[in-house]
Amino acid sequence: xxxxxxxxxxxxxxxxxxxxxxxxxxxxxxxxxxxxxxxxxxxxxxxxxxxxxxxxxxxxxxxxxxxxxxxxxxxxxxxxxxxxxxxxxxxxxxxxxxxxxxxxxxxxxxxxxxxxxxxxxxxxxxxxxxxxxxxxxxxxxxxxxxxxxxxxxxxxxxxxxxxxxxxxxxxxxxxxxxxxxxxxxxxxxxxxxxx
Numbered sequence: 001x002x003x004x005x006x007x008x009x010x011x012x013x014x015x016x017x018x019x020x021x022x023x024x025x026x027x028x029x030x031x032x033x034x035x036x037x038x039x040x041x042x043x044x045x046x047x048x049x050x051x052x053x054x055x056x057x058x059x060x061x062x063x064x065x066x067x068x069x070x071x072x073x074x075x076x077x078x079x080x081x082x083x084x085x086x087x088x089x090x091x092x093x094x095x096x097x098x099x100x101x102x103x104x105x106x107x108x109x110x111x112x113x114x115x116x117x118x119x120x121x122x123x124x125x126x127x128x129x130x131x132x133x134x135x136x137x138x139x140x141x142x143x144x145x146x147x148x149x150x151x152x153x154x155x156x157x158x159x160x161x162x163x164x165x166x167x168x169x170x171x172x173x174x175x176x177x178x179x180x181x182x183x184x185x186x187x188x189x190x191x192x193x194x195x
Contacts (some may be wrong), residue, residue, distance in 0.1 A: 001061045006153035008055055011164060014046050016173055018102050019079040032086030032167070036152065038076045047077060050102070050175070058098055058179045061155045065097065071182040072098070079104070080173040082111075090116060090166035096178035100155040103148040108169025113154065116142040116161040119191055 007015075019036055027033040041051035044047050058072035075096055080089070093099045101113060102125070115137070129139075137143040145154050158178060183192040 001064065001155045002150070003055070003155075005151045005155040006057060007050060007112040007151040008033055009151060011053075012047065012104050012151045013050055013104075015050065015061040015079070015102075015175060018044065018046055019175075020081055020173060023079050024079040027086075027088070030086045033085040033088060034081050036079045038078055039049060040076065041074050050077070054100070054102070056179070057155065058060040058100075061098055062181055064107040065157060066114040066181070066184070067184045072179050073182070075180050077175060080172075080176060081172045082164065082167050083175075084167055084170065086164075088126075088162075088171070089167045090161050092118075092161050093158040093178050096158040096180055097099060098155055099160075100153055100177050100179070102175040102177070103150055103152045103154075104175055105150055105171060106169075107172045108167065109147055109149060111165055111167040111169055111172055113145045114142055114146060114163050114165065116147065116163070118159070118161055150181040 022036045023034045025035050025037065027035065028165040039047060054074065055072060058074070059069055062072050063069045077191045080088075133139065148154065164172075183190055
């Protein structure tokens with residue numbers, strides 16, 4: 001799910017100014033990528049405001065995933081700072097159901113987030129694949145997110161593999177997050193989550 005201008009320019013600017021200096025933890029795959037510690041919305045008034053704006057969007061996307069509107073909470077957030085030459089290896093996010101990325105700076109078109117089906121695959125074993133089909137996010141082997149603007153939000157199921165190719169542009173700053181629902185119920189088997 002993509003939401004254009006989910007965060008307003010003033011909030012985006014505040015997040016960049018406040019958290020870029022805190023992104024000092026090295027990434028284990030790219031020396032040109034650093035990030036902040038894992039943050040909770042209550043760690044900063046800026047994150048409280050971001051969570052206030054993002055949480056209704058979680059409920060919308062959660063309804064697409066689980067077929068029901070339910071309460072959601074942001075479990076963790078962090079800020080990634082990727083300089084030219086940096087990249088993010090293919091990975092997914094454990095212990096959550098929705099993951100998202102808020103883009104805080106303009107990014108080069110060649111450094112958009114790439115979403116991929118799991119290498120093991122879980123799709124049907126017979127495909128409809130020929131030159132006449134329209135390739136989209138649900139039938140492609142990999143899908144490149146639309147060109148984002150600062151403040152744009154992209155959400156996806158946390159199990160989905162994703163990566164960022166080598167950054168050939170300027171500094172790329174994003175705020176990824178993970179979210180969980182209050183609970184899930186499968187015909188009376190109910191499990192509650194706490195954020």
